[in-house]
Amino acid sequence: MDQNEKKKAVAQAALQYVQYDTVVGVGTGSTVNYFIDELASIKDKITGAVSSSQASTERLEAAGIEVFELNNVDSLGIYVDGADEVTEHKHMIKGGGAALTREKIVAAVAETFVCIVDDSKQVPILGNFPLPVEVIPMARSYVARELVKLGGDPVYRQGVVTDNGNVILDVHNLEILNPRELEAKINNIVGVVTNGIFAMRGADVVLSATQQGVKTFK
Numbered sequence: 001m002d003q004n005e006k007k008k009a010v011a012q013a014a015l016q017y018v019q020y021d022t023v024v025g026v027g028t029g030s031t032v033n034y035f036i037d038e039l040a041s042i043k044d045k046i047t048g049a050v051s052s053s054q055a056s057t058e059r060l061e062a063a064g065i066e067v068f069e070l071n072n073v074d075s076l077g078i079y080v081d082g083a084d085e086v087t088e089h090k091h092m093i094k095g096g097g098a099a100l101t102r103e104k105i106v107a108a109v110a111e112t113f114v115c116i117v118d119d120s121k122q123v124p125i126l127g128n129f130p131l132p133v134e135v136i137p138m139a140r141s142y143v144a145r146e147l148v149k150l151g152g153d154p155v156y157r158q159g160v161v162t163d164n165g166n167v168i169l170d171v172h173n174l175e176i177l178n179p180r181e182l183e184a185k186i187n188n189i190v191g192v193v194t195n196g197i198f199a200m201r202g203a204d205v206v207l208s209a210t211q212q213g214v215k216t217f218k
């Protein structure tokens, strides 16, 4: 199986978590794009979706799936999203696609977070993937200096503006030994909207596509 076949396989496996006649939370990225394609095959059986990005909203609508505003949805059974890294504790780094803030909001609302990855994303410790931090534009330099004090090397993601009108700093060389603590610490820097550590609200289920098939971690 090549990587795209793995993404398709794990997206198919995530369908078993979708309950009929409910609204489904949908993340962002190339793995999720496969999930949206799968969701399209049962679109008449679901109420619709809540989306974590403009890109996913467009793909969902093109597939004929109604997209609801999160504020108009009382509850969300599941949220399905990819990750850039995931540990055995189901902590993640997300935000490679710059959608981390909306992803974190939808994940917070959902009862069950189903993370879909291929096995290249499974890591023993988070931090090899540069940590995305969404920042209010006028605070960029200040936040970068504060991130250096935490031991990281922040790099401005040139040319990227998030769906919320903000910028992204990708923080290299962070040793993330305590993900919950670092998640809170970075979020406490004035000007940070949120960071891509998903540990305080990690995944509930990780589906990981391997050569031997899709493995489930709960």
Ligand SMILES: O=C(CO)[C@H](O)[C@H](O)COP(=O)(O)O
Pocket (backbone or CB within 6 Å): 027, 028, 029, 030, 031, 032, 081, 082, 083, 084, 093, 094, 095, 096, 097, 098, 099, 100, 103
């Ligand atoms: O967090 C994300 C977007 O902000 C994605 O879930 C993450 O980047 C994984 O994407 P892909 O499935 O394309 O590897």
